[in-house]
Amino acid sequence: MKRLFILLVLIACFSCSQKEMQKEGKKVIKVSLDNSTRGKFSDKFESIEYILLNAPDSTPLVGAYNFHFTDDLIYVRDMDLNNVMVFDQKGNLKKVIGSRGEGPGEFIQIDEFQVTDNQLYVQDTYLYKNLIYDLDGNFISEARNELNNVSFYHHKDYSLYFLGYYPDNGKYGFLRKDNQDGNVQGFYEIPDEIMGLGRFASANGFIQDTYNDRLYISLPYIPEVLQWDKATGIITNHLVFDFGKYNMTPKEKELTGSKKQEVLFRDNLVEKVKLFVPFQNGYFAHLRQGESTDHFIFLDKEFSIIYQAYDLQNDLDGISFKFPWTFTHDSIVFLIRSSRFYNSYLEEYSGKKIEVKKDSVHDFFQQFKHELKEDKWVLAKLKLK
Numbered sequence: 001m002k003r004l005f006i007l008l009v010l011i012a013c014f015s016c017s018q019k020e021m022q023k024e025g026k027k028v029i030k031v032s033l034d035n036s037t038r039g040k041f042s043d044k045f046e047s048i049e050y051i052l053l054n055a056p057d058s059t060p061l062v063g064a065y066n067f068h069f070t071d072d073l074i075y076v077r078d079m080d081l082n083n084v085m086v087f088d089q090k091g092n093l094k095k096v097i098g099s100r101g102e103g104p105g106e107f108i109q110i111d112e113f114q115v116t117d118n119q120l121y122v123q124d125t126y127l128y129k130n131l132i133y134d135l136d137g138n139f140i141s142e143a144r145n146e147l148n149n150v151s152f153y154h155h156k157d158y159s160l161y162f163l164g165y166y167p168d169n170g171k172y173g174f175l176r177k178d179n180q181d182g183n184v185q186g187f188y189e190i191p192d193e194i195m196g197l198g199r200f201a202s203a204n205g206f207i208q209d210t211y212n213d214r215l216y217i218s219l220p221y222i223p224e225v226l227q228w229d230k231a232t233g234i235i236t237n238h239l240v241f242d243f244g245k246y247n248m249t250p251k252e253k254e255l256t257g258s259k260k261q262e263v264l265f266r267d268n269l270v271e272k273v274k275l276f277v278p279f280q281n282g283y284f285a286h287l288r289q290g291e292s293t294d295h296f297i298f299l300d301k302e303f304s305i306i307y308q309a310y311d312l313q314n315d316l317d318g319i320s321f322k323f324p325w326t327f328t329h330d331s332i333v334f335l336i337r338s339s340r341f342y343n344s345y346l347e348e349y350s351g352k353k354i355e356v357k358k359d360s361v362h363d364f365f366q367q368f369k370h371e372l373k374e375d376k377w378v379l380a381k382l383k384l385k
Contacts, residue, residue, distance in 0.1 A: 025238075026238045026239070026240045027237055027238065027239050027240065027303060028240045028242050029239060029240065029241050029242065029299070029303055029305075030242045030244070031241055031242065031243050031244075031295075031297065031305065031308070032244060033243055033244075033246055033270070033289055033295060033310075035308060036295055036308050036309055036310040037308075037309050037310075038309065038310060038311060038313070039296060039307075039309025039310065039311075039312045039313070040309075040312055040313045040314075040315040041312055041313065041314050041315055041316045041382065042315050042316060043307065043309065043312070044296070044298060044307060044384060044385060045316065045332070045382040045383060045384060045385065046383050046384070046385045047316070047382075047383050048314075048316050048317060048319075048361070048380055048381065048382055048383075049331075049359070049380075049381040049383070050341075050361065050364040050378055050379070050380055050381075051074070051087075051089070051090070051091045051378065051379040051381070052091045052338060052364075052368045052371060052372065052376060052377075052378055053074070053076065053085070053087055053091050053093075053376060053377045053378070053379065054087075054091045054092060054093065054368070054371060054376065055085060055087075055093050055376065056093065059083075059085075059093065059096050060081075060375075061076060061078055061085050061376070061377060062078055062080040062081050063078050063079035063080030063081065064076050064077075064078065064079075064335060064377045065077050065078070065079040065201070065203060066079075066112060066113060066203060066204070066205070067325075067326045067333070068113070068114075068115040069328045069329075070115070072088065072089060073086055073087065073088060073089070073094065074086070074087040074088070074089065074091075074379075075113070075115050075120070077110055077112070077113055079110075079201070081098075081099070082098075082099040082107070082108065082109050082110045083096050083097065083098040083099060083110075084096070084097040084098075084110065084113055084120065084122065086137075091379075095136070095137050096137075097120065097122070097133060097137040102127055104142065105131065105139035105142060107122055107124040107127060107129070107131055108124065108126060108127065109124045109125070109126040109127070110122055110123070110124065111123045111124065111125050111150075111201075112150075112151055112152060112202075112205055114152065114153065114154055114206075115135070116154075118134065118135060119132055119133065119134060119135070119140065120132070120133045120134070120135060120137075121152075121154050123145065123149075123152055125145070125148055125149070128144060128145055128146055129142050129143065129144055129145055130142065130143050130145045130152075147161050147163065147175065148163070148164075148166070149161040149162055149163050149164070149175075150162045150163065150164045150199055150200060150201075150202065151202055151205035151206055151217065152205075152206070153205070153206035153215060155179075155230065155233060156179070157178070157179055157180065157233070158176055158177060158178050158179055158232075158233040159176070159177045159179060160174060160175070160176055160206065160215075160228070160233055161174065161175045161176075161177070162174055162205075162206075162217065163175060164197075164198070164199055164200065164220075165190050165194050165195055165196060165197045165221075166196065167195055167196050170186065171186075171189050171190055172186030172187060172188060172189060172190065173187070173188040173189075173190050173219075174186065174187040174188050174226075175187075176233045176234075187226075187234075187235050188226065188235070191222070191250075191253075192250075193250040193251070193253040193254050194221050194222060194253055194254070197220075197221050197256065198256070200220035200221070202217075202218075202220065203275075203325060203326060204218070204275065204326055204327075205217065206228075207276070207277060207278070207327075208230070209230070209278040210278075210329045211278065211279070211280045211329075212278065213229065213230045213231050214227055214228060214229060214230055214236070214278065215227070215228040215229075215230050216228070216276055216277075216278060218272065218273045218274070218275065218276045219272070220272060221253065221271060221272060222253065222271075222272055223240070223241035223242075223243065223247075223270060223271070223272050223273050223287070224238065224239065224240050224241070224273075225238075225239040225241075225273055225276045226238055226239075227239065239276075239303065241270075241273055241285070241287075243269075243270045243289075246267075246268060246269050246270050246289060247269070247270070248263070248264075248269050248270075248271060252269070264290060264291075265290055265291040267290075268289055268290035268293075269289070269290065270287050270288070270289050271288075272287070273285050273286070273287050274286050274287055274288055274323070275324055275325075275326070275327070277327045277332070279329075279330070279384060280330075281300070281301070282298060282299050282300045282301055282306065283298070283299040283300075283301075283303065284296070284297070284298055284299075284327075284332065285297040285298075285299065286323060286324050288323070289310075293310050293311060294310060294311055294312075294322060294323045295308065295309070295310045296308075296309050296310070296312055296324075317348075317360070317361040318348040318349075319341065319344050319345060319348060319361060319380070320344040320347075320348075321334045321336050321340075321341075321344075321380055322334075324382075328381060330383055330384055331381040331382055331383045331384065332381075332382045332384070333379055333380065333381050333382070334379070334380040334382070335377060335378075335379060335380075336377070336378045336379075336380060337375070337376075337377065337378070338368075338371065338372045338373070338374060338375070338376040338377060338378050339372065339373060339374070339375065341372055341378045342365075342369070342372040342373055345361070345365050345372075349362075
């Protein structure tokens with residue numbers, strides 16, 4: 001009830017300028033999925049780098065979910081154990097910023113985290129607070145957060161919050177709060193057909209464009225992506241993917257759980273864009289059609305499709321992994337259970353003569369063949385051409 005009251009107060013403070021913002025046009029990207037061809041990795045990627053996230057049994061990585069990559073480190077949110085695990089680029093565990101309790105500087109649940117040049121932000125909606133640590137895991141400060149938001153992005157001048165599609169949040173899905181004067185603006189008027197759909201744990205949340213001063217977020221339950229100006233925290237583009245006969249109808253978008261899944265599988269439909277990433281020369285989009293068809297779409301800077309394929313075959317080294325999980329500034333990243341990687345390698349290479357070259361898949365397997373049998377995680381970084 002307290003959260004609802006605060007939200008109603010915030011909604012009453014929304015700037016009138018947002019009415020004009022909501023009237024801006026949308027950029028429609030038409031995708032004819034029947035034109036997708038069976039692709040292969042070598043079409044768009046030049047190499048694969050494997051990293052074993054080699055956490056010890058004393059501090060295991062159980063539910064790897066959110067990732068952030070720097071030049072030197074890999075930050076991973078463990079959704080099961082509510083820790084932020086920090087690995088070096090070789091996969092060695094360097095530190096754990098862990099759930100400890102309910103006191104000052106402590107958290108028990110991580111809903112999302114953000115890494116900046118010198119700070120780590122953690123959100124715990126169960127305890128109604130956001131916490132700030134330095135990159136060594138030392139506590140700096142915390143602040144009360146009454147918003148039941150799904151994702152967040154903190155800038156020195158403002159904070160963005162994705163509230164989901166709850167009707168008690170008002171008609172807007174996003175809030176922008178000015179960090180200086182506290183003024184609040186609402187963005188993105190929620191369509192009626194998805195109003196009231198539940199929380200969605202995003203694997204990527206707000207995505208930062210490392211080549212332009214922009215942010216992106218793929219919206220859950222619908223095939224839309226919002227582009228934000230990072231300097232101001234204002235929406236500058238609204239991308240709508242149109243799959244023609246494979247779109248869900250407004251009535252179908254209202255479905256939840258097994259009923260929605262039944263429709264998606266039966267009619268081979270697309271619900272959303274699962275991953276949308278800006279790169280130096282354009283954009284990448286991944287989406288799932290029906291039960292198991294994964295489409296890989298590359299677009300130029302004007303959002304025109306330049307490559308479109310489905311279920312890419314790994315013709316670089318033959319290891320089996322299906323859909324991308326996250327990204328770096330120059331790579332698409334797949335997440336694989338180590339035991340699955342181990343079995344895939346044996347299936348591909350058992351009985352074959354191999355040459356173990358440095359940094360090859362064979363080199364990786366030989367280094368970690370014992371650890372790969374355990375319950376760990378492997379990252380496969382596919383570097384773009």
